[in-house]
Amino acid sequence: MHYRTRRTLQMPASADRTQPAATAAPSPPAIAREPESALRGLARRVGVIFGVPAAIVIILVILPSVLSPLPLLDVQSAVGLALFACATNLLVGYGGLVSFGQGAFYGTGAYVIALAWLHLHMSFWISFICAPFAGAAMAVAIGLVALRTRRLYFALLTLAFSQLVFVIAQQQVSFTGGANGVFGPMLPSFLINPDNAYYFTLGVAVLALLALYKITRSPFGMTLKAIRENPERAEALGVNVFRQQLLAFVFAGALCALAGGLFVVYDQSANPNLLSWTESGYPIFMAVIGGQFSFLGPALGALIYEQSRDVVLAQFSDSQLVFGLLLLLIVLAAPDGVLGRLTRGFALLARRWRAARPGRPGGPGPESAPRDAAHETAESER
């Protein structure tokens, strides 16, 4: 498993060096730097921020022509879970809101499509579009109550609500199919083709993640981070903390439901387990493993989890124990997750490499070194 993990992780890095073209992606509105250091730094940052993700997307796009259908299905599942994990991380990592009930929204997304097919014979495309709105509506209802509380109580309330939805789905047998859930040929013919299903999943996830990224960089996202850092201070500055967090909760709920819709594309079913508290734990697990302070950390966590799951299941009788130990190791040894560690490692390497090249004009003088260090920490610890 370790070997696999490492290989997965090196993929984006080596690809980055061979993909300078990818840096042409649009740059984010630069949060002001002093102009003299800006140009080189900006190019480097754009390279890191957009180069690596663009390279990953390119690899994911050419994957179907390399992989056979079965492993491809694993990757497709990982892509859907990556969206689930990143959406949850808007709350956990950016908002400091540890919700243990995101499974409720994930499952709702899947159930909306399955039930609309079962009872209304609705077209998949329409119900797929409805799924995030259903997630958002449910998030408004749950958020209005849960966000009145803080920390542990918030976590417990979100957990309680998700269990409520879980029990309802399990017990309304005539409507939801009970513990068996709903399964059947609910996909349109276009998505029966494995490659189409894969590309559809990838396209939806990439678009949703781009929107999510944009949001984390917007005034909304910045203020959300400020609330995580210090809610009292934010409120004293005139920020309506409750409204800000409610909107984040609704947004995360909608995207989790969208990820639930992608689960239907993967599995053609909806079942109560999607709503359960263990399901709610996965995105948090993935965020912690991958790195909750990096935007794509949870996505990496999803990939690691999905790829290592089969191996672990085959090798060990108790897979949960192995994942539990892994989680413990990460929390104790690398609280910023695998991606956090990697980013820091690369930054260190890059600095050494620059320092090792003597006589380079504009090299890191005594003045620019501390500024660089502060910059790096600010970047990685979002």
Place this chain on the structure above:
Amino acid sequence: MTAGALLQISGLTRQFGGFAAVQDVDVSVWPATIHSVIGPNGAGKTTFFRLLTGILRPSRGTVTFDGHDITGARPHVISRRGLAQSFQITNVFPRLTALESVQIAILARRRRSLDFASLHQRRVTAEASGLLKEVGLHQVADAQAQTLSHGDQRILEVTLALATSPRLLLLDEPTAGMSPFETERMVSLVTRLAKEHGLTVLLSEHDMDVVFGISDEITVLHRGRVVTHGPPEQVEADKDVIEVYLGGEE
């Protein structure tokens, strides 16, 4: 007598169980003045400030700011009315940079905290940079708040309050824990800002040199009650004040 006061506090009382931390306090703060609240430890200064900013709700009494009753209103509502505060314990956003922190305050003032688009970002950034330059923090604009020196954090704290464009600035012990050099820097900053922005300042302070140096008006609190108030010369000569500070239990 009270007409024209920017902040009018009457009969303000806050009980914690049977203990009255603040009791029947009347204070009028006049526009464009620097008004200090002093008193020994435990006199109720911090409780008094928390009542004004909405962190605590008063048990009795009223707070009128600029003609509006703000008694017991929520903190963000009070802040939007133009009453901004800086905290006694350094209270910044530890892992945001100084520049980002000030941007948050400006966004809140412009009611842009919920914006998903970043259309106005450039203007907000420019304004934030300008403010940091004005208070002398522009060189550490990109450093995380938690990495700043204590003095710089305190100044950032005041800058955050300032960024909301307040009419009244509440400073709870702005020089607490500062070196003499940092104190000097803070005092000159506060007096300069008050003058340039036409700000009204209400502050609590331990350092008597600071208080008597910059205040137009002083209120002395002891055991939750007002002992005396008036201009510095008058308070300095007051027998009760000498009693509180020298004969008291401290």
